[in-house]
Amino acid sequence: MTLLDQPILEVEGVTKRYGDRIAIDDIRFDLWPGEVLAVVGESGSGKTTLLNCVSARLKPDAGRVHFRTRHEGVVDIYDLSEASRRLLARTDWGYVHQNPADGLRMDVSAGANVGERLMALGERHYGRIRREALSWMTRVEMQEDRIDDSPATFSGGMRQRLQIARNLVTQPRLVFMDEPTSGLDVSVQARLLDLLRTLTRQLHLASIIVTHDLAVARLLAHRMIVMKGGRIVEEGLTDQVLDDPQHPYTQLLVSSVLQP
Amino acid sequence: MNEPALRIRDLAKTFTLHNQGGAELPVLRAVNLDVAPGECVALDGPSGMGKSTLLKCIHANYRATAGSLIVRDGDTATDLTTATPRELIALRRDTVGYVSQFLRAIPRVPALDIVAEPLLDGVDATPEVLADARREAEALLLRLRIPVRLWSVAPATFSGGEQQRVNIAKGLIRKRPLLLLDEPTASLDADNRVTVMAMINEAREAGAAIVGIFHDQRVRETVATRVIDMREFI
Numbered sequence: 001m002t003l004l005d006q007p008i009l010e011v012e013g014v015t016k017r018y019g020d021r022i023a024i025d026d027i028r029f030d031l032w033p034g035e036v037l038a039v040v041g042e043s044g045s046g047k048t049t050l051l052n053c054v055s056a057r058l059k060p061d062a063g064r065v066h067f068r069t070r071h072e073g074v075v076d077i078y079d080l081s082e083a084s085r086r087l088l089a090r091t092d093w094g095y096v097h098q099n100p101a102d103g104l105r106m107d108v109s110a111g112a113n114v115g116e117r118l119m120a121l122g123e124r125h126y127g128r129i130r131r132e133a134l135s136w137m138t139r140v141e142m143q144e145d146r147i148d149d150s151p152a153t154f155s156g157g158m159r160q161r162l163q164i165a166r167n168l169v170t171q172p173r174l175v176f177m178d179e180p181t182s183g184l185d186v187s188v189q190a191r192l193l194d195l196l197r198t199l200t201r202q203l204h205l206a207s208i209i210v211t212h213d214l215a216v217a218r219l220l221a222h223r224m225i226v227m228k229g230g231r232i233v234e235e236g237l238t239d240q241v242l243d244d245p246q247h248p249y250t251q252l253l254v255s256s257v258l259q260p
Numbered sequence: 261m262n263e264p265a266l267r268i269r270d271l272a273k274t275f276t277l278h279n280q281g282g283a284e285l286p287v288l289r290a291v292n293l294d295v296a297p298g299e300c301v302a303l304d305g306p307s308g309m310g311k312s313t314l315l316k317c318i319h320a321n322y323r324a325t326a327g328s329l330i331v332r333d334g335d336t337a338t339d340l341t342t343a344t345p346r347e348l349i350a351l352r353r354d355t356v357g358y359v360s361q362f363l364r365a366i367p368r369v370p371a372l373d374i375v376a377e378p379l380l381d382g383v384d385a386t387p388e389v390l391a392d393a394r395r396e397a398e399a400l401l402l403r404l405r406i407p408v409r410l411w412s413v414a415p416a417t418f419s420g421g422e423q424q425r426v427n428i429a430k431g432l433i434r435k436r437p438l439l440l441l442d443e444p445t446a447s448l449d450a451d452n453r454v455t456v457m458a459m460i461n462e463a464r465e466a467g468a469a470i471v472g473i474f475h476d477q478r479v480r481e482t483v484a485t486r487v488i489d490m491r492e493f494i
């Protein structure tokens with residue numbers, strides 16, 4: 001058995017309540033290496049809570065999430081010490097926020113933003129860090145001469161590409177994305193989607209993408225989960241769910257989209 | 261005896277429209293069909309008889325309501341109606357090819373890369389693998405008369421016929437034991453129709469089992485080894 005023959009993430013019965021209100025209820029799914037999973041549903045359906053729970057940013061009230069590490073086998077992410085969880089979050093995992101300002105440090109240069117995770121891993125050689133930062137800026141189609149500029153001077157699309165470079169520099173195996181394209185105008189979205197699609201394939205990234213945009217899910221995701229009221233109401237291959245939706249809510253969701 | 265590449269038993273497909281008062285639309289009732297390697301079965305019959313629906317069920321794009329759809333690749337037989345999403349992804353990559361009527365173009369991806377992509381799926385794309393895949397894609401695009409100047413352009417702006425030929429190239433580049441063709445020649449001119457018919461026949465002679473919808477009678481007579489009237493399944 002190689003690592004590729006086993007799920008990278010196993011989510012079992014994850015439930016989170018806010019007071020009396022159930023935010024997500026009994027969520028379970030597996031994610032395999034290289035697989036992109038889209039989580040769709042209306043606002044308030046629990047998509048973001050789900051993402052926060054499975055990425056250990058939020059502790060659920062019940063359930064387990066098992067992650068297959070590179071070298072130490074399977075770990076329960078809620079049993080890890082705070083220090084190991086933070087190490088995981090900046091090495092093997094990435095997290096792309098909807099608003100790039102939440103995932104970037106706006107007061108340091110673009111190069112420092114990309115290099116930060118390398119330094120956290122102990123890299124101290126300035127020349128190597130700068131070379132690596134430059135190479136990642138090129139991969140996300142940014143001009144090299146912007147490396148010393150602060151992201152505050154960048155457009156929304158550039159900031160989002162920088163956030164992606166910052167996350168991918170440590171070659172993570174699992175990336176969580178919360179509405180990564182929704183703050184951008186349409187022409188910029190297409191470029192970012194194509195970039196994400198290429199990178200997830202080239203790097204064999206497993207990814208969970210929360211989105212309300214079914215076209216984004218169609219383009220990027222192998223599989224799809226539909227959430228309503230904190231529960232998974234339907235799941236399957238992306239084109240199955242979109243072309244032959246079974247649940248009343250999914251049918252409503254699919255038929256409500258305007259076809260351009 | 262040659263085991264069928266596809267074995268369909270008592271397949272039914274009913275669409276339930278929950279947002280239209282729960283209306284039920286039965287499209288397929290009891291489909292039974294075997295397709296052997298080296299056979300090309302044409303689905304025939306008037307519009308609305310479920311020809312495309314049947315192809316989409318075999319591609320697992322539509323989920324069957326009842327019955328079984330067994331696909332055989334070498335010694336492995338898989339029932340598409342019970343396969344996991346992960347198994348379906350692998351089956352589509354290695355076993356079941358599908359040429360849809362329309363190309364779903366991806367913004368910014370050039371025609372050549374769209375065609376080469378099935379050869380790069382699930383493999384480590386080293387520079388040699390990439391170069392080989394591109395060479396095969398070029399050969400197909402050349403054969404299908406796509407002008408070289410268009411190879412590096414995303415097909416969104418191509419004509420209907422050009423898009424369809426890109427789609428055919430993408431669907432045929434990887435040799436798969438089962439091939440599903442939904443009107444592959446509908447918007448092609450005479451020369452390209454002849455080329456596509458030759459390509460379909462070559463795939464079949466190489467051992468592929470083919471199920472297709474061919475409205476053009478000449479195309480059907482040239483490629484089909486058997487014609488099934490969908491009215492048989494009512």
